[in-house]
Amino acid sequence: MQTPAPEPGTAPAPVDVSPYDALLLVSFGGPEKPEDVVPFLENVTRGRGIPRERLEQVGEHYFLFGGKSPINDQCRALLAELRADLLEAGIDLPVYWGNRNWDPYLGETFAQMAADGVTRVAAVATSAYSSWSSCRQYRENLWDALEGIGGLDGAPLRLDKLRHYFNHPGFVEPVVDGVLASLADLPEEVRAGAHLAFVTHSIPESMNAQSGNPEVDYEGGGAYVAQHRSVMAEVVSRVAAETGVQHEHALVYCSRSGAPHIPWLEPDVNDHLEALSEAGAPAVVMIPVGFVSDHMEVIYDLDTEAMATAERLGLPARRSATAGTDGRFVAMVRDLLTERAAVERGEDVARAAVGSFGPSWDVCPKGCCANPRNLRPALCGSDPLETTTDAPA
Numbered sequence: 001m002q003t004p005a006p007e008p009g010t011a012p013a014p015v016d017v018s019p020y021d022a023l024l025l026v027s028f029g030g031p032e033k034p035e036d037v038v039p040f041l042e043n044v045t046r047g048r049g050i051p052r053e054r055l056e057q058v059g060e061h062y063f064l065f066g067g068k069s070p071i072n073d074q075c076r077a078l079l080a081e082l083r084a085d086l087l088e089a090g091i092d093l094p095v096y097w098g099n100r101n102w103d104p105y106l107g108e109t110f111a112q113m114a115a116d117g118v119t120r121v122a123a124v125a126t127s128a129y130s131s132w133s134s135c136r137q138y139r140e141n142l143w144d145a146l147e148g149i150g151g152l153d154g155a156p157l158r159l160d161k162l163r164h165y166f167n168h169p170g171f172v173e174p175v176v177d178g179v180l181a182s183l184a185d186l187p188e189e190v191r192a193g194a195h196l197a198f199v200t201h202s203i204p205e206s207m208n209a210q211s212g213n214p215e216v217d218y219e220g221g222g223a224y225v226a227q228h229r230s231v232m233a234e235v236v237s238r239v240a241a242e243t244g245v246q247h248e249h250a251l252v253y254c255s256r257s258g259a260p261h262i263p264w265l266e267p268d269v270n271d272h273l274e275a276l277s278e279a280g281a282p283a284v285v286m287i288p289v290g291f292v293s294d295h296m297e298v299i300y301d302l303d304t305e306a307m308a309t310a311e312r313l314g315l316p317a318r319r320s321a322t323a324g325t326d327g328r329f330v331a332m333v334r335d336l337l338t339e340r341a342a343v344e345r346g347e348d349v350a351r352a353a354v355g356s357f358g359p360s361w362d363v364c365p366k367g368c369c370a371n372p373r374n375l376r377p378a379l380c381g382s383d384p385l386e387t388t389t390d391a392p393a
Contacts, residue, residue: 012090017122017341022094022113023086023333024123024159025079026106026138029099030069030296036102037062040069043101047373058257061300071295072102074324075126078293081330089334094118098145100138106145114149114157121159122340123380124333126292128166130223130360131203131211135164136369139378146379160344161380162336164360166227167234167353170332171323175231175289176238178320182285183243190282190316195248196239197272198232199306200290201297202253205263207372214367223369225251225265227357231289234355248281254301269302270309273317283316293324 031040037059038052045055062069075097083095094116098109113121123142127134142159143152151157165171183191203224212223219226228251240246252272256264267275269286276284286306288298302319310317323329335352342349343362351359364381 012088014092015090015338016345017091017093017337019120019344020093020122020160020337020341022096022116022118022121023082023337024109024113024121025075025082025095025097025126026123026142026161027075027097027099027126028071028295029102029105030071031062031102032068032072034063034067037067040102061296064304065296065299069296070299071126071293072099074293074295075099077325078126078330081325081327082333085327085330085334091334091337093337096121100141106141107148110145110151110157111149114151119156119158121157122162122337123159124162124336128164128171128292129200129211129227129290130164130369132207132369132371133203134201134224135364136371136378136381139364139380140371140376142379143377159379160340160362161364162333162340163362164227165332165336166231167355167357167359168332168336169352169354170328170330170335171292172231172234172238172354173328174321174323174326175287176235176242178322179235179239179285179287180242182287182318182320183239185318186283186285186316192245193281194283194285194316195250195276195281196236196285196287197269197276198228198235198249198251198287198289199254199269199302200228200251200288202256202265202268204258204372205265208265210370210372212368213361213365215365228289230355230357235287235289254306255297269306273306273309273313273315277313277315281315284310284318286317286319288319288322291322292329293322298322 031037038055041055041059079095079097086093096109096113098104098106100106125138127138139161146152183194186194208222208224210222212218232249232251236247236249250272252267252269253265254269256268286302288302291298307317339349339351340362353359366383
């Protein structure tokens with residue numbers, strides 16, 4: 001349950017978030033200028049043997065936007081909103097920020113927290129779903145960063161990752177409003193027949209199959225797709241309740257990378273637009289449900305590439321908003337923080353969740369979202385060394 005904001009003109013009552021004495025925003029990171037692009041991509045792909053020439057080709061997406069990804073500025077904006085929201089709610093807690101792949105790096109942030117005397121950290125990632133690339137890889141990087149400052153063997157700095165929030169109302173409600181606004185922006189004559197294309201980052205099929213709790217049958221697949229489908233169904237239902245129209249919809253993918261012989265989740269959003277056009281769809285709204293803000297996969301893959309496809313096809317298209325710094329999304333982080341703090345204190349707590357899934361786990365279960373390449377330890381799991389030895393390379 002979200003902590004209510006105080007009445008205007010009144011001092012907020014202090015809110016207990018013990019045992020935590022810091023909040024950490026964990027993000028992917030991105031280049032800030034053209035000369036950062038290839039070194040950033042080298043960080044992202046380290047250990048995969050990708051030639052520099054290929055990285056330079058991929059980097060062309062960034063050069064279209066001046067060599068700068070929007071993600072760091074979006075994290076700065078979110079940080080400012082988080083700090084203001086916490087103070088307004090009576091929570092005097094420092095908020096730090098660390099990236100996996102670019103400055104500010106997690107290791108530097110951990111060193112700063114240790115120097116500041118921080119001992120117990122709650123971490124929230126800018127990634128809402130379960131898979132190796134969207135959860136466990138973050139946890140592996142957290143392990144690396146803590147190990148890098150000598151903080152694993154009995155050192156005072158401890159970190160807990162806040163639960164997945166793909167089905168928290170603070171994430172879902174802004175998505176719904178974004179769809180409604182995009183539908184309203186379409187010409188009236190095509191609005192009711194518009195298809196909804198829910199877009200997320202493609203991952204290898206094998207990674208999806210190993211995502212989530214291995215003890216749970218996600219309708220024969222993995223948690224990554226199942227969680228997205230649950231959010232999609234919830235959004236479609238809420239949109240129908242507002243508009244009276246049950247729109248045709250599908251889950252589609254963007255940003256496929258990797259060797260062509262390895263199967264990845266499909267269809268690609270551009271292929272989906274082609275199919276919609278051939279079927280006579282009057283319009284489409286692309287919904288970046290897999291992303292929390294308008295970073296490169298949104299502004300290039302959707303706003304640039306997919307919109308160009310739609311224009312070529314003569315298909316009226318709109319792209320709906322991400323959660324970004326929506327006040328409900330910001331308040332969601334506070335809610336997850338106070339929820340987990342209460343759990344750590346041994347208190348009962350109401351957990352907000354919508355759709356077909358209940359609230360996600362606090363501690364990732366053994367075997368969850370196995371690393372497809374290497375045996376790697378990870379923080380914030382029930383067994384830091386759990387892995388699979390038969391995952392595909």
